[in-house]
Each structure stands twice: as structure tokens, then as C-alpha cells.
Amino acid sequence: MKVLAIHGSPREGGNTEILLNSFLEGVREAKGEVERVSLYKLKFSPCIECGECDHLGECVLKDDMEGLYRSYLEADLLVVATPIFFYCHTSYVQAFFERFQAFWARKYRLGLPHPKGKTPKGLLLSLGATKGKRLFEGLIRTFKFVMDAGWGVYVGGLFFRGIDKKGEILEHTDILNRANKLGYQVIKEPEETWEIERSSSP
Numbered sequence: 532m533k534v535l536a537i538h539g540s541p542r543e544g545g546n547t548e549i550l551l552n553s554f555l556e557g558v559r560e561a562k563g564e565v566e567r568v569s570l571y572k573l574k575f576s577p578c579i580e581c582g583e584c585d586h587l588g589e590c591v592l593k594d595d596m597e598g599l600y601r602s603y604l605e606a607d608l609l610v611v612a613t614p615i616f617f618y619c620h621t622s623y624v625q626a627f628f629e630r631f632q633a634f635w636a637r638k639y640r641l642g643l644p645h646p647k648g649k650t651p652k653g654l655l656l657s658l659g660a661t662k663g664k665r666l667f668e669g670l671i672r673t674f675k676f677v678m679d680a681g682w683g684v685y686v687g688g689l690f691f692r693g694i695d696k697k698g699e700i701l702e703h704t705d706i707l708n709r710a711n712k713l714g715y716q717v718i719k720e721p722e723e724t725w726e727i728e729r730s731s732s733p
């Protein structure tokens with residue numbers, strides 16, 4: 532089982548990174564294979580809507596997404612960890628998502644299957660400062676379409692409210708234990724038993 536883990540916050544050592552690391556500790560304990568990427572360290576642009584992928588089935592932009600495209604096609608599980616910024620994911624995550632347009636074109640314009648015949652699963656780890664009732668709806672809706680473009684399927688995630696100051700999540704050992712346990716589960720257990728939120732408005 533190969534896990535591609537995306538850290539989508541620009542804040543190094545922040546809440547999202549701590550949450551993701553707890554999850555990945557569980558993955559590693561269970562002997563899962565991990566590639567972890569902090570998007571803010573990469574150089575890549577959002578989709579420029581050049582339309583080349585419509586007939587090539589590939590993105591023509593030469594930047595750090597080239598490696599991420601390859602990693603995604605190898606992965607069985609894509610984990611996107613992002614704080615909520617203005618009721619959605621960060622701009623780094625949005626740029627990453629937009630670049631899935633090349634997969635969308637390959638799948639829907641050219642009718643091509645996943646090159647390795649996989650159906651990757653998509654998982655979210657997210658948190659925000661407020662108690663907003665519909666805080667995660669935008670992120671989930673978008674990610675469902677992103678996973679579909681990448682021949683995959685969104686399965687659910689972990690979502691936490693009321694986490695704001697840098698490192699504040701360290702006070703919530705229950706949350707970190709939950710993420711750690713989930714990391715172990717995704718490697719060792721069938722998806723139906725993963726302890727995740729599956730609703731579109733958790």
C-alpha cells in the first residue's frame with residue numbers, strides 16, 4: 532500500500548503538519564509506504580487553462596507537479612491535510628487540485644483508464660479555528676471531484692474545529708491518537724472499518 536501524503540498548510544510545524552505526522556506515524560508502524568510532500572516547498576503553478584491536456588492527456592507545464600503526477604499514479608491512497616482558509620482549503624491545495632485537470636482530460640476527453648489500473652482512495656485530514664457548522668463542506672465537495680478526475684474515490688476523513696494557534700493541536704492528545712490509529716488502520720484494515728467521517732457535512 533503506497534500512501535501519498537500532501538501537507539497543504541503554509542505554516543511549518545503548524546496544526547495540520549502535526550496532525551498529518553501523527554497519521555503517518557501510524558502508517559509507518561503498520562509498514563505502509565509513505566511519500567510526504569509539503570506543497571509550500573514546491574515550485575508549481577495552478578492550471579493555466581492552456582488546453583493542451585485536452586488532446587495530449589498530459590500537462591505540458593514543467594514544474595514540480597511532474598513528480599507529483601508520477602507519485603499520484605503510483606499511490607493507492609492520497610491523503611490531503613489542509614487547514615480551512617476562508618471555508619475551503621489553502622491556495623496551495625487548490626493549485627494542486629487544479630492540476631488534476633490533466634487527469635480529467637485523460638479520463639473524460641480521451642476515455643483513457645488509470646495507467647496502472649488503480650482506483651486510488653482519497654482521504655482528508657482537516658481543521659479550522661471556528662465552530663462553523665458547514666466548515667468542511669467546500670473542501671469535501673471539491674475533493675470528491677478531484678478524486679473522480681484521478682480515477683479514484685473519496686472515502687472520508689477526520690475534521691476538527693476550534694484549533695487555531697500554532698501547535699495548539701498538541702494539547703488534544705485524543706485527536707492525535709485518533710489520527711495515529713487511522714494511519715494504522717488504513718494499512719491493516721479494510722476501508723469499511725476505518726474510523727472516519729463519511730458524511731459530506733461532518
Ligand SMILES: Cc1cc2nc3c(=O)[nH]c(=O)nc-3n(C[C@H](O)[C@H](O)[C@H](O)COP(=O)(O)O)c2cc1C
Pocket residue numbers: 540541542544545546547548614615616617618619658659660661662663666694695696697698
Ligand atoms: C488566511 C486564513 C484564513 C482562515 N480562514 C478560516 C476559516 O474560514 N474558518 C476557520 O475556522 N478558520 C480559518 N482560519 C484559521 C485556521 O484554519 C487555523 O488557524 C488552523 O489551525 C491553521 O492550521 P495550520 O497551523 O496547520 O496552518 C484561517 C486562517 C488563515 C491564516
